[in-house]
Amino acid sequence: MTDDVQLLNQTLAYDGGQIIFQDYGVVVIEPSEPGSKDVVYSCAVHGDETAPIEIVRDMIHGIMRGSIKPVQRTLFLIANPAAIAINKRFVDMNMNRLFSGAHEKGHSPEHKRAANIEHYVSAFFDDAPSGERRRYHYDLHTAIRDSQYEKFGVYPFTHGGPYKKDQLTFLAECGVTTILLNQAPTTTFSYYSVRTHRADAFTVELGKVKPFGENDRSKFAAAEKMFTKLICEAELDLPEFDPQRTKVFDVCRTINRTVEDFKLYFPDDVANFTPFKQGQLLATDGSKEYRVEQAGERIIFPNANVALGQRALLTVVDIPLERLQLV
Numbered sequence: 384m385t386d387d388v389q390l391l392n393q394t395l396a397y398d399g400g401q402i403i404f405q406d407y408g409v410v411v412i413e414p415s416e417p418g419s420k421d422v423v424y425s426c427a428v429h430g431d432e433t434a435p436i437e438i439v440r441d442m443i444h445g446i447m448r449g450s451i452k453p454v455q456r457t458l459f460l461i462a463n464p465a466a467i468a469i470n471k472r473f474v475d476m477n478m479n480r481l482f483s484g485a486h487e488k489g490h491s492p493e494h495k496r497a498a499n500i501e502h503y504v505s506a507f508f509d510d511a512p513s514g515e516r517r518r519y520h521y522d523l524h525t526a527i528r529d530s531q532y533e534k535f536g537v538y539p540f541t542h543g544g545p546y547k548k549d550q551l552t553f554l555a556e557c558g559v560t561t562i563l564l565n566q567a568p569t570t571t572f573s574y575y576s577v578r579t580h581r582a583d584a585f586t587v588e589l590g591k592v593k594p595f596g597e598n599d600r601s602k603f604a605a606a607e608k609m610f611t612k613l614i615c616e617a618e619l620d621l622p623e624f625d626p627q628r629t630k631v632f633d634v635c636r637t638i639n640r641t642v643e644d645f646k647l648y649f650p651d652d653v654a655n656f657t658p659f660k661q662g663q664l665l666a667t668d669g670s671k672e673y674r675v676e677q678a679g680e681r682i683i684f685p686n687a688n689v690a691l692g693q694r695a696l697l698t699v700v701d702i703p704l705e706r707l708q709l710v
């Protein structure tokens with residue numbers, strides 16, 4: 384902790400550029416001869432999701448020690464240090480519902496931090512050298528529940544734009560071979576980067592939430608290797624896109640909690656992506672019942688304790704990848 388405080392507002396050199404400690408949890412890597420990519424890695428939008436924090440911490444330490452030498456401009460964000468300090472998902476508000484200006488509607492620590500984070504991300508992209516550049520943002524998370532597909536990415540709404548083969552391939556190389564298509568604007572961090580900064584951006588769920596020190600880092604090795612390569616190589620040597628590699632799910636329904644009396648009708652240990660039988664009761668929101676409508680409908684991100692007005696459950700169905708417009 385003492386070291387972190389001493390580093391605040393400091394700039395250190397690494398063999399290849401500078402490490403700028405702009406704010407708590409805001410670290411900018413400026414290579415002296417930057418490549419054409421601007422890469423954002425964020426973690427701890429949810430403060431108890433420790434594996435992504437360990438990954439980002441170790442990448443920053445690797446750069447400080449000289450074992451990782453980025454050639455691409457990189458912004459590392461440890462989004463919610465106050466929530467990490469109390470070992471909780473958030474202090475007052477779920478920060479991943481406060482982007483794209485939603486932070487203007489309140490005054491909690493998360494509202495303020497989300498506003499500052501948007502400022503840091505904008506400054507990072509704006510400060511890039513001129514010329515054609517590619518912007519990437521991987522917002523790293525771990526999920527509350529087990530999952531039938533351990534790693535999965537949320538592809539934010541593209542507003543009809545095509546999905547990118549190189550991004551699906553990069554994620555597959557990270558071990559993320561399941562993709563969930565979000566079909567509507569949201570106030571998540573990854574959608575903010577897509578919409579406001581035209582970045583290729585994803586929420587990446589890397590596994591299940593565990594306390595610090597209990598993460599099996601071997602499960603993240605492929606992802607860590609690819610995250611490092613992306614910033615250390617001028618161009619990634621990715622394999623050709625293989626449509627067989629990635630399984631795609633489409634959001635079927637978003638079920639919000641609108642009243643105090645919200646209930647889920649399946650146990651806490653039911654894993655993400657578990658399918659349910661047609662007609663089965665999934666949730667009640669006061670007197671409103673939510674039952675499975677389609678064959679093959681699966682649940683994801685169930686949480687009966689979200690704030691009123693927020694998403695308490697998603698249902699998804701698998702779709703053939705061939706249905707996507709790919710470039």
Ligand SMILES: O=C(O)CCC(=O)N[C@@H](CCC(=O)O)C(=O)O
Pocket residue numbers: 429479524525526527528537565571573586683684685686
């Ligand atoms: O495990 C859970 O129930 C929640 C995991 C989580 O935090 N998921 C993200 C997904 C963001 C997105 O849809 O892009 C979230 O709910 O914020």
Ligand SMILES: [Zn+2]
Pocket residue numbers: 428429432524525526
């Ligand atoms: Zn999360």
